[in-house]
Amino acid sequence: MSERKEPIDTAADTAVAEAPPEGGRGDYRVHLDAFDGPLDLLLYLIRKEEVSIYDIPIARITQQYLEYLRLMEELDIAVAGEFLVMAATLIHIKTKMLLPRDPFAEAEGEEIDDPRQELVDRLLEHQRYRTAADFLYQRRILEGEVFTRPVPEDEKSNAEVSAGVFDLLTAFRDAMLRAQALAEIEIARDEVTLSQKLDEVRALLELNPTINVRDLFERAGSRRELVITFLAVLELVKELKVRIHQSEAFGEIEMTRRDPEPESLEATSDDEPSMNEQNGANPNE
Amino acid sequence: MTVDELKPIIEAILFATADEPIPFKRIAEILPEEPEAAVREALEALSVDYDARAGGIELRQIAGGYRFSTRAEYSEYIRRFRKQQPSAKLSMAALETLAVIAYKQPVTIPEILEIRGVSSSSAIKTLLDKRLIVAKGRKKVVGRPMMYGTSKEFLIQFGINDLTELPNLEDFEDLVTS
Amino acid sequence: MTVDELKPIIEAILFATADEPIPFKRIAEILPEEPEAAVREALEALSVDYDARAGGIELRQIAGGYRFSTRAEYSEYIRRFRKQQPSAKLSMAALETLAVIAYKQPVTIPEILEIRGVSSSSAIKTLLDKRLIVAKGRKKVVGRPMMYGTSKEFLIQFGINDLTELPNLEDFEDLVTS
Numbered sequence: 001m002s003e004r005k006e007p008i009d010t011a012a013d014t015a016v017a018e019a020p021p022e023g024g025r026g027d028y029r030v031h032l033d034a035f036d037g038p039l040d041l042l043l044y045l046i047r048k049e050e051v052s053i054y055d056i057p058i059a060r061i062t063q064q065y066l067e068y069l070r071l072m073e074e075l076d077i078a079v080a081g082e083f084l085v086m087a088a089t090l091i092h093i094k095t096k097m098l099l100p101r102d103p104f105a106e107a108e109g110e111e112i113d114d115p116r117q118e119l120v121d122r123l124l125e126h127q128r129y130r131t132a133a134d135f136l137y138q139r140r141i142l143e144g145e146v147f148t149r150p151v152p153e154d155e156k157s158n159a160e161v162s163a164g165v166f167d168l169l170t171a172f173r174d175a176m177l178r179a180q181a182l183a184e185i186e187i188a189r190d191e192v193t194l195s196q197k198l199d200e201v202r203a204l205l206e207l208n209p210t211i212n213v214r215d216l217f218e219r220a221g222s223r224r225e226l227v228i229t230f231l232a233v234l235e236l237v238k239e240l241k242v243r244i245h246q247s248e249a250f251g252e253i254e255m256t257r258r259d260p261e262p263e264s265l266e267a268t269s270d271d272e273p274s275m276n277e278q279n280g281a282n283p284n285e
Numbered sequence: 286m287t288v289d290e291l292k293p294i295i296e297a298i299l300f301a302t303a304d305e306p307i308p309f310k311r312i313a314e315i316l317p318e319e320p321e322a323a324v325r326e327a328l329e330a331l332s333v334d335y336d337a338r339a340g341g342i343e344l345r346q347i348a349g350g351y352r353f354s355t356r357a358e359y360s361e362y363i364r365r366f367r368k369q370q371p372s373a374k375l376s377m378a379a380l381e382t383l384a385v386i387a388y389k390q391p392v393t394i395p396e397i398l399e400i401r402g403v404s405s406s407s408a409i410k411t412l413l414d415k416r417l418i419v420a421k422g423r424k425k426v427v428g429r430p431m432m433y434g435t436s437k438e439f440l441i442q443f444g445i446n447d448l449t450e451l452p453n454l455e456d457f458e459d460l461v462t463s
Numbered sequence: 464m465t466v467d468e469l470k471p472i473i474e475a476i477l478f479a480t481a482d483e484p485i486p487f488k489r490i491a492e493i494l495p496e497e498p499e500a501a502v503r504e505a506l507e508a509l510s511v512d513y514d515a516r517a518g519g520i521e522l523r524q525i526a527g528g529y530r531f532s533t534r535a536e537y538s539e540y541i542r543r544f545r546k547q548q549p550s551a552k553l554s555m556a557a558l559e560t561l562a563v564i565a566y567k568q569p570v571t572i573p574e575i576l577e578i579r580g581v582s583s584s585s586a587i588k589t590l591l592d593k594r595l596i597v598a599k600g601r602k603k604v605v606g607r608p609m610m611y612g613t614s615k616e617f618l619i620q621f622g623i624n625d626l627t628e629l630p631n632l633e634d635f636e637d638l639v640t641s
Contacts, residue, residue: 037403132384145360148304171562297519297537341475
């Protein structure tokens with residue numbers, strides 16, 4: 001059963017406990033939804049039957065409890081596993097109560113275990129916590145009547161939080177989710193084709209006559225883009241648009257633009273040759 | 286300084302720090318030349334002064350610190366003035382879970398389930414979101430579950446100075462059986 | 464109401480209202496059953512009371528309204544007090560940076576940038592100032608950037624014994640998915 005979401009109200013709680021369920025079907029639903037777990041339902045039944053919590057007529061209460069479960073199912077209220085576990089516990093206690101007591105143990109004056117004892121202890125403990133919850137409820141209401149000096153607006157805009165470890169976890173999770181979303185956008189953007197990559201490298205070569213090939217590969221945002229970059233470089237070599245060279249063994253691999261057109265050769269002759277000489281010293285094509 | 290000289294200094298500090306309860310230690314640190322006993326005496330004298338005046342304000346000890354706040358009997362006027370709604374209520378499930386955590390802390394989710402007889406995860410989430418509880422490390426058992434305890438915010442929102450002020454759980458028994 | 468009955472109400476209202484001075488008219492509006500003259504008399508009596516006490520606070524008429532403020536002679540103490548910063552209070556940016564460092568340590572500034580998507584240098588400075596993080600040597604990559612991790616102070620302020628006590632995503636899912 002889901003937890004109650006409505007605000008606690010002591011008056012309403014008494015209503016839950018005392019209102020007879022012999023009303024319309026709608027009333028049943030209201031009452032049944034209000035039980036916050038099997039212990040709650042049991043306490044309600046004990047109060048309704050006006051029996052002592054220390055001497056629970058287990059057969060009668062078990063029967064009532066099972067009737068309520070049936071009713072909940074009939075009304076399509078999801079019966080949580082905890083309610084079924086309690087049903088089994090009740091039936092188990094009922095069976096134990098029916099067994100004849102060990103006459104020898106009784107004769108020897110041994111303490112006879114009441115099969116209900118554990119359940120009674122749990123119910124009492126649960127009751128105490130309910131009362132404690134009521135106490136907290138009252139305290140919070142009282143404290144709500146007390147006001148402090150509000151934090152000035154200028155301090156509020158730069159508000160700082162006093163954080164706990166779960167705030168750290170939440171902040172970390174948010175940052176990771178954001179990073180993931182960003183990465184996905186980037187991957188989507190980087191789904192380039194070979195012809196796009198070729199255009200991109202050609203445009204780069206227009207700006208820089210010599211390109212470090214490793215830099216070019218490192219710019220790839222994905223494995224797929226890396227492969228496409230590699231294919232683009234091969235294509236340019238094949239088209240005799242570039243020359244690939246490595247100045248020393250295991251050194252940087254560079255790619256230099258070839259300028260076969262006479263007019264562009266002329267245009268670039270002033271700054272190009274020195275570069276070509278340098279790089280061409282140890283051609284590794 | 287005399288107690289009468291210390292009183293207005295402390296009053297000004299507490300007044301200027303808005304809604305945060307200030308621990309005694311932090312007040313004493315501002316006045317390093319003064320003996321701690323004198324500072325404490327001034328604080329207590331100040332509190333007595335405010336009680337004697339029976340004005341609109343009182344000096345209270347809360348969440349291990351000192352804080353000025355208005356007296357509860359004037360809340361209606363302030364609410365009228367601020368046009369402010371009372372803070373959101375907690376569900377019975379959340380309050381019960383909070384009660385278990387307050388009395389059994391540090392306590393794990395399985396232990397809370399054991400006591401309440403019902404899963405309390407969403408109540409715990411609510412309490413964490415409202416900063417009423419905090420994680421208190423892991424329990425050294427199989428699975429190393431997270432332990433939870435109440436926060437300073439819990440003390441503030443429930444008007445408690447420290448956890449020893451909570452009534453004994455056993456004292457609630459009378460209410461149970463009667 | 465008598466002036467003595469009005470005084471604490473007005474005191475509570477002025478105390479619980481933010482820094483702006485409250486015009487007389489607004490105070491009178493909260494007490495529609497009371498004659499304006501009585502409200503004004505109570506306000507003035509309150510002001511006289513505060514002057515007579517010569518405490519840390521005074522009730523001043525300023526910018527056409529009434530406002531409590533601390534007396535100028537105690538400003539030095541308030542300044543001193545505000546300079547102390549022993550708390551784990553953090554801006555959201557600093558908290559998120561701390562979270563990334565806590566969960567990814569040791570981690571470099573470029574790596575934090577990668578995750579957060581924004582520059583975190585000033586947040587890192589704040590965290591270093593608050594001693595929540597410490598430098599953990601340089602990473603053996605190009606540029607040899609500094610690596611950061613959480614400090615012992617971090618463990619103390621967040622109330623955990625060691626980093627394994629930090630909640631993980633499963634702890635979080637336990638709370639959400641039930």
